Amino acid sequence: xxxxxxxxxxxxxxxxxxxxxxxxxxxxxxxxxxxxxxxxxxxxxxxxxxxxxxxxxxxxxxxxxxxxxxxxxxxxxxxxxxxxxxxxxxxxxxxxxxxxxxxxxxxxxxxxxxxxxxxxxxxxxxxxxxxxxxxxxxxxxxxxxxxxxxxxx
Numbered sequence: 001x002x003x004x005x006x007x008x009x010x011x012x013x014x015x016x017x018x019x020x021x022x023x024x025x026x027x028x029x030x031x032x033x034x035x036x037x038x039x040x041x042x043x044x045x046x047x048x049x050x051x052x053x054x055x056x057x058x059x060x061x062x063x064x065x066x067x068x069x070x071x072x073x074x075x076x077x078x079x080x081x082x083x084x085x086x087x088x089x090x091x092x093x094x095x096x097x098x099x100x101x102x103x104x105x106x107x108x109x110x111x112x113x114x115x116x117x118x119x120x121x122x123x124x125x126x127x128x129x130x131x132x133x134x135x136x137x138x139x140x141x142x143x144x145x146x147x148x149x150x151x152x153x
Contacts, residue, residue, distance in 0.1 A: 001054075001086070003092040006044045009036055016053045017075075018044070024075035028140040030058065037073070045093040047076075047085055054080045055089050059105070069097055071107035079132065087123050094124070102127035105149065108135065120145050 006013070014032055025062030031037070038044050038058045047055035055076040062068040076086050094105060109116050111131060120126040126145040135142040 001047060001049045002086075003045055003047045003089055005096060006039050006046045006056075011038045013046075013053060017044075017056050020053065020075040020077055021073070022058055023078055025073065027117075028077070030073065030140045039105075042072075043069070043093070043097070045096065051078075056083050057089050057093050059093070061102075062106070065104075065117065067103040069100060069102045069105050071105055079098060087119055091121075091125055092147060094147070094152060098152050105147045105151055107145050108132070109145065111141055111143045120147075 014035060016056070017021065018031055019036055021031070021035075023029075035058075038060065043059040046053050052135050055074070057074045058072040059069045060072060062070055074086050074087075074089065097105065105126075106127065107120065109120065110147070111117075117128075121128065124147060126147045129144045129146050132144060133143045134140060
């Protein structure tokens with residue numbers, strides 16, 4: 001398995017990434033109109049097995065703090081979930097961001113998503129900072145978590 005920064009986009013890859021996003025987030029997943037700009041102007045890392053995309057993660061830089069990145073989302077193919085791929089994808093991408101002089105990463109997660117919170121906090125070292133009530137609409141609260149990359153190994 002390999003994880004790499006996606007620098008170019010082709011139609012087949014784009015369609016596969018949209019499929020992964022839809023599997024993970026339904027209507028909330030990124031589509032072609034979102035992914036192409038992220039590939040060209042943000043950071044999209046893709047995990048592949050035998051040349052087939054099985055996971056992706058996207059980041060954008062914070063305009064108020066250029067040494068801070070915001071993690072948009074992590075999507076893993078259904079058949080690969082629960083095998084540590086998401087953690088590996090995050091660890092690899094965080095190391096790459098650190099090499100690009102990013103000092104901290106922020107993300108938001110559904111406060112009820114205990115599995116994701118366990119990975120973010122327990123395995124990766126993210127710290128819960130605050131809860132934003134109705135962030136994405138009524139009843140769509142988000143837990144804000146931060147990670148300093150200064151001590152990342």
